[in-house]
Structure formats: structure tokens, C-alpha cells
Amino acid sequence: MTDHEKHIKELRKRAMRLPMNPGVYIMHDKTGKIIYIGKAKALKNRVSQYFGSEKNHDKKVRRMVANVEYFEYILTDSEFEALVLECSLIKQHMPKYNILLKDDKGYHYIKVTAGPWPRISEAKQIADDGARYIGPYVSSWATKQSVDEALKIFKLPTCTRKFPQDIGKARPCLNYYIKQCCAPCRGKISEEEYNEGVEEAIDFLRGGSAQCVRQLTQKMEEAAEAMEFERAARIRDRLAAIKRMGDRQKVVATRVPEQDVIALAQGAGTSCFEVFRFLDGRLCDRETFLVGETGNPKAARGEFIERYYSMRDRVPPRICLDGVAEGMELLRDWLSQKxxxxxxxxxPQKGEQAKLVEMCRNNAAEQVAQATGRTVREASALDELGRLLGMEKPPIYIESYDISNLAGSENVAGMVVFENGRPLKSAYRKFKIKTVEGQDDYASMHEVMERRIREYFDAQGKNISDGFGRLPDLILLDGGQGQVSAVKPVLEAAGLQIPLFGMVKDDKHRTRAIAFDGGEIAIHSNRKAFTLVSSIQEEVHRFAIGYHRQTRKKSTISSTLTSIEGIGPSRAKALLRHFKMITAIKNADLEELCAVPGMTKPAAQKVYDSFHPEAEKS
Structure with missing residues (x-):
């Protein structure tokens, strides 16, 4: 037993002596620094779990436990008090292994530059530059959105050209041609008209669209009465643009006046929480938090809600989540009190709210994709597949198996690996079936999985963490319930809880459903997951078939050699290993054949004569 194992055993003994009371536990490292703070309904049960079998923990928890030198605890009268105390202590100590959120909710402003041809932009702080500043606003996202809307509605430039210096010096940019800029660079708009547009944009930003619409409507009517038809038409176009912008915003509107929508997307080493905040039925703010690896999604959601609303004064009457959070009743009581x-x-499972949650989750997946170098489609497909199969988190590392033979001969199997939704060809493996004679795909799949699991346990003693030394998040077998039933006992006997499913084809050899021990899951309606599973099934089939053809070819060549007198399987292998191809053996002279390890001169002569019968006759 190593020193680390002895230390963990000692920590477990101490944890087993804890009371069954609610409270807060505090983990310290060797330097005495607090690295994790948690709450528990029963301290003994919760803390002792950390120092039990590593198989029950995800990577994040294993890393934390590996750094624990000692722990302490504080008893409370209730689990609710433990939650309140936990929030306070995490705020104070910011432990490394808790979910920590960077609060960037500073003040933001709208900047209007001084001088002729003013520009409107977003600013994080007020500078002494003579510009006008409107604000402050709390949400950076809302400020940027408002500025972008105003610039598009009133067709104000976003380029870096300076006016009047650059007027007439170059062709207008794309924004002019898609009718999102009045293009002062063309010299077709006067400074007075431009400044009028800027002031109307400022009124829009200050008063909101409803007040701006009333003012513009009045101006349009006055211009029409004064027979200033060009000006009236220009104002009419701005009113139409405001309406179009409002119609676009209705896509992310809701009948619930005030609520937050929270979704989690997980990737390899990176997770993202996305928060959509609605006020007066309209999306008023959006926040994104990249938080690294989060492990169990239920626990992660619960911890995120604690951290997030500890930083926020406003708690809406309704919070929609993309999945169950740990301790939802306790969180509900705490938020209600706050x-x-x-x-x-x-x-939510259906309707408008479910669509909002899905949109929020897709945005979180977008952030994970950017952070991990994946495409949004890959991140979304893994997330959708995980939810479809009832997994706690997306399957980042997937192994898939297929058996290939010809009427029971040359029985082989192929294993392919997909990591982050992409083939990981360095991890592909080939198996030649050893214990099964004839065509028995179930028994063959059983043997392959036994050998794969045996390789995993052998690798553990050698500190190998990739290839066979790494367990998959999901196993997909090419086949139905029969294949799943054949492999499931192997995983159970090894004490491994790896999600296991089959990939079922229709009569046209296209992916139709996912099979499990007890039924099938239709996947056609889940387009992203369907595409990913189809790709995996096609790839594992291609790989297994390719290996089978290769084996059959070698077997045919080998049988050609073993038919020669004095050449057995060992010498046939030695010849193929040395010359690579049968053509090279045929073209070799007697001296080259004799140079092959294990070959004698008489055996070499037999090989030479076999390929050169005319020489033997002469």
C-alpha cells in the first residue's frame, strides 16, 4: 500500500467518525489552504464518500481528493443553515475546486464622440475626451445590443473612416449595399441630415423604442404637411426598421414577464453555463460563464445556482433549468427567502419554455465549441446524444465495435474511437477472434469486450492513461439487443458502469434506432444525434470490413506459401515479414531467400522452384 493510499484510508476512518448532523465541511491541502467547501445533510455520509472507491468519482473530484491533507467541519442546526454558511464561506475563501464565477457586472456607457460627424459606440468607462456619455448601464450585453440596434435602424456608420477627411476617397463598404449605413463617405448626405440621425438614435437609446416611435411619427407627419417628402420618407424607413427589429426580438420573447433561463453545456475539460434574463417578457440580459470541468451535471447546476444568485441582488420569481439540480427544494427555499x-x-419539457431552454443550451454549446476547438454541430450533437440516452453528461469519449467475417471464417473485430465528436484514429484497435469458431457474432463480441477490459486493468498497473488505459464514456455496438445482452455481463463482472447501447440498421443498412437491454430508442427526430451515430456506425463498419479483407488477403497469401513443401506457418510468416509482398518473394533469387531468418537452403530452393518451374525443368 502506497503512502497516498494509507493517507486516504486514514481520512476515511476520520470521516466515518463524523456525526450524522447537517453542516459544512472544509478541505485543506498540505499548505493549509482551503481547496473545497461543501454542505451536507449528514456529514458522515457525505464526507466519507470522498475517500471511498475512486470509481465512484469523476476526474474533478479525484483531483480534489488527491490534494486533501485534512478536513474540518462546522455543525449547523439545519441543511438550510448549512447552505447559507457554505455560500458565505465560499465567497470569503474562493476555494480552487468550487465553481467560481467571475462577476464582470461593472458599469457600461454609451459614448457619443464630440465634434462634427459624431459616432456612437459602447464604452466600459468614462474618459476625459470631450465625448458625451449616456448611462451608466449594468449589463454590457444589453448596452452593446442597444447600440447595435440603433446603428442599424438609423443607418449610422460602424467603420473606422474619419469624416469629413475621408468623404469621397473610397467606395462605400458592404453595409451601404445591404442598407445598414447611410454612407457619408459617398458625399451624398449632408452633415445636418447625418446629425439629425445621430440625435434620433440617442433619443431611441435613452427613451426606448415606444417613445422613439411616437416622436418619429410626429416628425414624419410634420414633414409631410410641410411637403418635405424626402425627409418624411427617410423617417418612415426608420420607423419600419424599428418595427422589424421589434419583430426579430419577439423570437426571444416570452409570456412570462420576469424569469431567468439557465443551461449547462459540458465539453472535454470545459463547461459553460449560459443565463438568459427576461424582464417585461423581453430578453434584457445574457451572461456566459466558462467554468472548466464540472463533473456531475446535477451537482454542478446546484452549485452554480448558489454561486450565481450569491452575486445577484435580483432573484426573479421563476427560474427555468435545462436539467435537474441537486437539492432543488433547498435551493427554492433559499432563493425565496433571498x-x-x-x-x-x-x-420545462415542452412548449415555449422548453424552446427557450433549448436556445439557451445551444448558446452554451456554442461557447464550449469555441473554447475546445470543436464546431457547434459537434458540441450540440454530443449534448443531444447524451440527453437522448439519459446520460448525466455528454459522452466525450466514445468507443464502437463491429464484428466481420465471411461465413464464419477469418473472424475479426474492429474498435473505433470518437473523441469530441471526431474520429480519434490513433486509438483504433483490431481484434482477431481467438475462442469462437464459426459465425457467432454474440460470442465474438463477448470475447472482444473481455479482452478490451482485461487490457484496461493491465494498463492500470503501468500508469497508462490513454488507449486501452482509458475507459470510454459510452460504448456503441454495431447490432441490436442481442449484442448488448452479450456484452453487458462482461462490464458487470468487471464492476464497470459504462453506458452500453447497440446501433440498429434498417433493411437498407441505414441507422434506424439505438438498442439497449430492454428496448429501442428512435433517433430520427434528433437530427444531430442521428447524424453522429450514423457516422460512428459507418466508420466502425468500414474499419472492421477493411481489417477482415486485409486478414483474408494475408491468409490467402500465407496458404500459397504453406502449400510449398518444407514451408510451414512460421517460415511463411518470416518470408512475408521480410519481403512484404508475394511478388517480391517470386522475384527473389536463391541467395535472397536463404538470407531470410529460419530458412534453410533446401527450403529456399523449394520456394524458388515453386515460383520458377521452368528453372527446375532445365
Missing amino acids: AGRKVVLSV
Whole structure:
């Protein structure tokens, strides 16, 4: 037993002596620094779990436990008090292994530059540059969105050209041709008209669209009465642009006046929480938090809600989640007390709210994709597949198996690996079936999985963490319930809880469903997951077939050699290993054949005569 194992055993003994009371536990490293703070309904049960079998922990927990030198605890009268104390202590100590959120909610402003031809932009702080600053605003996203809307509605430039210096010096940019810029660079708009547009944009930003519409409508009517038809038409176009912008915003509007929508997307080493905040039924703010690896999604959601609303004064009456959070009832009570009114936590399954959650989740997947170098499609497909199969988190590392033979001869199997939704060809493996004679795909699949699991346990003693030394998040077999039933006992006997499913084809050899021990899951309606599973099934089939053809070819060549007198399997292998191809053996002279390890001169003569019968006759 190593020193680390002895230390973990000692920590478990101490944890087993803890009381069954609610409280907060605090983990320290060798330097005494606090690295994790958690709450528990029963301290003994919760803390002792950390120092049990590593198989029950995800990577994040294993890393944390490996750094624990000692722990302490504080008893509380209730689990609710433990939650409040936990929030306070995490704020104070910011432990490394807790979910920590960077609060960038500083003040933001709208900047209007001084001088002729003013520009409107977003600013993070007020500078002493003579510009006008409108604000402050709390949300950077809302400020940027408002500025972008105003610039598009009133067709104000976003380029770096300076006016009047650059007027007439170059062709207008693309924004002019798609009718999103009045293009002062063309010299067709006067400074007075331009400044009028800027002031109307400022009124729009200050007063909102409803007030701006009333003012513009009045100006349009006055211009029409004064027979200033060009000006009236220009104002009419701005009113139409405001309406189009409002129609676009209705896509992310909701009948619930005030609520937050929270979704989690997980990737390899990176996770993202996305928060959509709705006020007056309209999306008023959006926040993104990249938080590294999060492990169990239920626990991660619960911890995120604690951290997030510890930083926010405003708690809405309704919070929609993309999945169940750990301790939802406790969180509901805490949020209700913080808000001073009832707060509803829900996981919508259909309707408008479910669509909002899905949109929020897709945005989180976009952030994970950018952070991990994947495409949004890959990140979304893994997320959708994980949810479809009832997995706690997306399957980042997938292994797939297929058996290939010809009427029971040359029985082989192929294993392919997909990591982050992409083939990982360095991890592909080939198996020649050893214990099964004839065509028995179930028994063959059973043997392959036994050998794969045996390789995993052998690798553990050698500190190998890739290839066979790494367990997959998901196993997909080419076949139905029969293949799943054949392999499941192997995983159970090894004490491994790896999600296991089959990939079922239709009569045209296209992916139709996913099989499990007890039924099938239709996947056609889940387009992203369907495409990913189809790609995996096609790839594992191609790889297994390719290996089978290669084996059959070698077998045919080998049988050609072993038919020669004095050449057995060993010498046939030695010849193929040395010359690579049968053509090279045929073209070799007697001296080259004798140079092959294990060959004698008489045996070499037999090989030479076999390929050169005319020489033997002469």
C-alpha cells in the first residue's frame, strides 16, 4: 500500500467518525489552504464518500481528493443553515475546486464622440475626451445590443473612416449595399441630415423604442404637411426598421414577464453555463460563464445556482433549468427567502419554455465549441446524444465495435474511437477472434469486450492513461439487443458502469434506432444525434470490413506459401515479414531467400522452384 493510499484510508476512518448532523465541511491541502467547501445533510455520509472507491468519482473530484491533507467541519442546526454558511464561506475563501464565477457586472456607457460627424459606440468607462456619455448601464450585453440596434435602424456608420477627411476617397463598404449605413463617405448626405440621425438614435437609446416611435411619427407627419417628402420618407424607413427589429426580438420573447433561463453545456475539460434574463417578457440580459470541468451535471447546476444568485441582488420569481439540480427544494427555499417572495425552479419539457431552454443550451454549446476547438454541430450533437440516452453528461469519449467475417471464417473485430465528436484514429484497435469458431457474432463480441477490459486493468498497473488505459464514456455496438445482452455481463463482472447501447440498421443498412437491454430508442427526430451515430456506425463498419479483407488477403497469401513443401506457418510468416509482398518473394533469387531468418537452403530452393518451374525443368 502506497503512502497516498494509507493517507486516504486514514481520512476515511476520520470521516466515518463524523456525526450524522447537517453542516459544512472544509478541505485543506498540505499548505493549509482551503481547496473545497461543501454542505451536507449528514456529514458522515457525505464526507466519507470522498475517500471511498475512486470509481465512484469523476476526474474533478479525484483531483480534489488527491490534494486533501485534512478536513474540518462546522455543525449547523439545519441543511438550510448549512447552505447559507457554505455560500458565505465560499465567497470569503474562493476555494480552487468550487465553481467560481467571475462577476464582470461593472458599469457600461454609451459614448457619443464630440465634434462634427459624431459616432456612437459602447464604452466600459468614462474618459476625459470631450465625448458625451449616456448611462451608466449594468449589463454590457444589453448596452452593446442597444447600440447595435440603433446603428442599424438609423443607418449610422460602424467603420473606422474619419469624416469629413475621408468623404469621397473610397467606395462605400458592404453595409451601404445591404442598407445598414447611410454612407457619408459617398458625399451624398449632408452633415445636418447625418446629425439629425445621430440625435434620433440617442433619443431611441435613452427613451426606448415606444417613445422613439411616437416622436418619429410626429416628425414624419410634420414633414409631410410641410411637403418635405424626402425627409418624411427617410423617417418612415426608420420607423419600419424599428418595427422589424421589434419583430426579430419577439423570437426571444416570452409570456412570462420576469424569469431567468439557465443551461449547462459540458465539453472535454470545459463547461459553460449560459443565463438568459427576461424582464417585461423581453430578453434584457445574457451572461456566459466558462467554468472548466464540472463533473456531475446535477451537482454542478446546484452549485452554480448558489454561486450565481450569491452575486445577484435580483432573484426573479421563476427560474427555468435545462436539467435537474441537486437539492432543488433547498435551493427554492433559499432563493425565496433571498427574494422575499416565492421563487419557482422548474425543468420545462415542452412548449415555449422548453424552446427557450433549448436556445439557451445551444448558446452554451456554442461557447464550449469555441473554447475546445470543436464546431457547434459537434458540441450540440454530443449534448443531444447524451440527453437522448439519459446520460448525466455528454459522452466525450466514445468507443464502437463491429464484428466481420465471411461465413464464419477469418473472424475479426474492429474498435473505433470518437473523441469530441471526431474520429480519434490513433486509438483504433483490431481484434482477431481467438475462442469462437464459426459465425457467432454474440460470442465474438463477448470475447472482444473481455479482452478490451482485461487490457484496461493491465494498463492500470503501468500508469497508462490513454488507449486501452482509458475507459470510454459510452460504448456503441454495431447490432441490436442481442449484442448488448452479450456484452453487458462482461462490464458487470468487471464492476464497470459504462453506458452500453447497440446501433440498429434498417433493411437498407441505414441507422434506424439505438438498442439497449430492454428496448429501442428512435433517433430520427434528433437530427444531430442521428447524424453522429450514423457516422460512428459507418466508420466502425468500414474499419472492421477493411481489417477482415486485409486478414483474408494475408491468409490467402500465407496458404500459397504453406502449400510449398518444407514451408510451414512460421517460415511463411518470416518470408512475408521480410519481403512484404508475394511478388517480391517470386522475384527473389536463391541467395535472397536463404538470407531470410529460419530458412534453410533446401527450403529456399523449394520456394524458388515453386515460383520458377521452368528453372527446375532445365
